[in-house]
Amino acid sequence: MTSTKQLLILAILFIILCIAIITATGMGFLQITPREVVEILWNKLLGRESLDINPTFPFVVMEVRLPRILTSALVGGGLAVAGAVFQAILLNPLADPYTLGISSGAAFGASLAIILTIFGIVIPVWFSIPVFAFIGAMATLIGVFSLASTDNKLSSNTLILSGVIIAAILSAGIGFIKYLADEQVSIIIFWLMGSFVGRTWSDVLTTVVIVIPGLIFTLYFARDLNIMALGERTANTLGVDSGRVKKMLLVCASLITAICVSVSGIIGFVGLIIPHLLRMILGPDNRMLLPACFLGGATLLLGADTITRAWLPSEIPIGVLTSLIGGPFFCYIFRKKQLAKAS
Amino acid sequence: MNSLLFDIQDLSFAYRNNTVLQGIDLQLEKGKFYGLIGANGSGKSTLLELLMATLSPGAGSIKYKERDLKDYSRQELATRLALVPQHFSMDFEYSVYDVVLMGRHPHIPRFSSPSQHDIDAVERAMETMDITHLQERMVIALSGGELQRVVMARALAQETEVLILDEATSNLDIQHTIGIMRVIRKRVEENKLTVIAAIHDLNLAAAFCDDCLVLKDGSLFANAAVKQIFTPELLQTVFSVDASVDQTPENNHPLIQFRYQ
Numbered sequence: 001m002t003s004t005k006q007l008l009i010l011a012i013l014f015i016i017l018c019i020a021i022i023t024a025t026g027m028g029f030l031q032i033t034p035r036e037v038v039e040i041l042w043n044k045l046l047g048r049e050s051l052d053i054n055p056t057f058p059f060v061v062m063e064v065r066l067p068r069i070l071t072s073a074l075v076g077g078g079l080a081v082a083g084a085v086f087q088a089i090l091l092n093p094l095a096d097p098y099t100l101g102i103s104s105g106a107a108f109g110a111s112l113a114i115i116l117t118i119f120g121i122v123i124p125v126w127f128s129i130p131v132f133a134f135i136g137a138m139a140t141l142i143g144v145f146s147l148a149s150t151d152n153k154l155s156s157n158t159l160i161l162s163g164v165i166i167a168a169i170l171s172a173g174i175g176f177i178k179y180l181a182d183e184q185v186s187i188i189i190f191w192l193m194g195s196f197v198g199r200t201w202s203d204v205l206t207t208v209v210i211v212i213p214g215l216i217f218t219l220y221f222a223r224d225l226n227i228m229a230l231g232e233r234t235a236n237t238l239g240v241d242s243g244r245v246k247k248m249l250l251v252c253a254s255l256i257t258a259i260c261v262s263v264s265g266i267i268g269f270v271g272l273i274i275p276h277l278l279r280m281i282l283g284p285d286n287r288m289l290l291p292a293c294f295l296g297g298a299t300l301l302l303g304a305d306t307i308t309r310a311w312l313p314s315e316i317p318i319g320v321l322t323s324l325i326g327g328p329f330f331c332y333i334f335r336k337k338q339l340a341k342a343s
Numbered sequence: 344m345n346s347l348l349f350d351i352q353d354l355s356f357a358y359r360n361n362t363v364l365q366g367i368d369l370q371l372e373k374g375k376f377y378g379l380i381g382a383n384g385s386g387k388s389t390l391l392e393l394l395m396a397t398l399s400p401g402a403g404s405i406k407y408k409e410r411d412l413k414d415y416s417r418q419e420l421a422t423r424l425a426l427v428p429q430h431f432s433m434d435f436e437y438s439v440y441d442v443v444l445m446g447r448h449p450h451i452p453r454f455s456s457p458s459q460h461d462i463d464a465v466e467r468a469m470e471t472m473d474i475t476h477l478q479e480r481m482v483i484a485l486s487g488g489e490l491q492r493v494v495m496a497r498a499l500a501q502e503t504e505v506l507i508l509d510e511a512t513s514n515l516d517i518q519h520t521i522g523i524m525r526v527i528r529k530r531v532e533e534n535k536l537t538v539i540a541a542i543h544d545l546n547l548a549a550a551f552c553d554d555c556l557v558l559k560d561g562s563l564f565a566n567a568a569v570k571q572i573f574t575p576e577l578l579q580t581v582f583s584v585d586a587s588v589d590q591t592p593e594n595n596h597p598l599i600q601f602r603y604q
Contacts, residue, residue: 088435091434092434093434093435220453223448223453226437226445227445227448229433229434229435229437230431230433230442230445230497231428231431231432233397233426233428234426234428234431236395236397236417237395237397237420237421237424237425237426237507238421238445238446238448238449238501239416239417239418239420239421239422239448239449240417240448241417279435279436283436283437284435284436284437285441
């Protein structure tokens with residue numbers, strides 16, 4: 001595929017994302033036309049009042065919908081980029097952002113934050129859950145790395161296995177916390193299924209400061225990531241310090257995943273499907289794939305969140321929705337790919 | 344003109360407490376085809392890793408063109424040494440052209456596009472390995488023989504002065520093995536390419552190499568021209584096999600016949 005064609009696809013993905021953001025902002029209990037949304041945003045940007053529009057609309061757009069929409073877009077983009085990076089580093093197209101057990105770490109942290117209240121330690125949950133989830137995710141990463149570090153080369157098998165081991169221990173821990181939590185177990189379960197309800201500008205901000213620099217960082221190493229597909233040994237003889245690049249990008253992708261999980265809970269399949277789908281369209285070149293994953297992941301999760309928010313009669317957890325749609329869809333592309341390979 | 348490339352002095356290496364190589368003194372010259380032979384576990388792969396600086400010596404030194412190997416950056420080395428490994432597999436759908444172009448990686452600055460020279464090098468390499476007709480195909484879909492030719496082409500596109508082959512042909516059928524070895528031999532003679540090849544098939548080494556380096560239990564057991572190196576005594580000591588050595592009628596290269604029963 002020529003690079004002009006790839007750039008065109010990137011541009012189209014960008015336009016789709018912009019349209020999705022504007023349309024989604026208008027959707028919901030109060031219907032606001034895309035025109036009005038654009039006008040509100042434009043006036044806000046210029047610091048003007050939107051006089052000829054229903055006075056509640058600017059508040060709904062700026063304070064209620066937009067923070068949630070931007071958070072879901074950033075989380076979707078972040079998860080898809082992290083997924084693509086994990087797949088490229090672990091040389092495993094089936095890897096996803098949660099392969100190294102980061103989701104279990106975050107879930108453990110969040111569960112811990114929830115049961116702290118039982119023991120009389122009262123920290124506001126809106127604050128403690130994301131912070132504990134983030135710390136849990138980072139601690140898991142450190143645990144997985146130190147377990148895998150017995151193997152100097154940090155081979156993908158060692159990493160994946162270490163992730164599985166740590167995740168298994170943490171799952172047992174989460175089970176124990178659920179047992180302790182007794183009546184509050186539903187809060188834990190709800191958190192685990194993911195949600196963007198009530199997200200604010202501070203959530204947008206904390207996600208932006210990790211996801212966007214993370215994306216730029218991974219893009220800087222995108223070409224090295226391509227070379228690493230040749231295998232570590234060959235990559236080293238082509239001038240790529242693959243051990244170093246691997247470590248830096250694993251930490252970067254894990255940071256992105258950790259912030260996404262701590263803001264939204266565990267949302268499956270975005271990080272697996274989007275890189276897969278876009279690789280089928282664009283090819284495996286990470287220089288194109290990574291930005292495309294960001295745009296595609298953002299659009300997908302934003303779309304899914306809008307469906308639960310504005311279409312469905314009652315809001316179902318976003319993580320459940322993505323897995324319910326994503327799972328069968330993944331089966332379909334997997335089967336199609338296997339059949340194509342066989343013929 | 345000084346044709347010395349590698350100057351290895353008293354080289355030793357150990358994995359944890361397990362000594363793999365010790366006391367190796369070796370000089371390798373430009374424009375020669377070196378065969379590296381020895382039984383399994385004799386340290387061939389480790390020696391190659393040390394030459395490529397993907398491992399660092401435990402003791403002793405390796406100089407490349409009178410400069411210590413560890414003073415070269417990875418990028419600098421990548422423009423001088425290329426590797427053809429024994430196993431190659433890929434999980435992503437890169438085309439043959441993409442993979443051969445990856446050989447140009449050390450020559451193309453970050454965020455730049457390949458220059459005309461890069462594209463020419465890729466096309467020449469594909470032509471040499473006779474894979475031009477496969478360039479649009481996905482590497483995942485290739486046969487073992489085609490794949491190894493792609494890997495060879497990638498290494499040739501790298502346009503280095505040294506080519507390191509780690510059992511590069513041992514998964515190939517006899518036709519492809521001879522084909523690839525002939526191409527490399529031609530490069531050695533016409534372009535002064537230096538080749539260091541770990542080879543298991545002793546007759547292949549005898550037919551194509553200038554000199555052979557024989558490793559036994561981590562030490563350099565012998566280092567001489569192929570015509571002197573292959574004797575029944577050496578084969579008995581190093582490989583513990585009975586064999587007789589004749590000469591090929593065309594060019595008097597050694598021809599080894601093993602006793603199987």
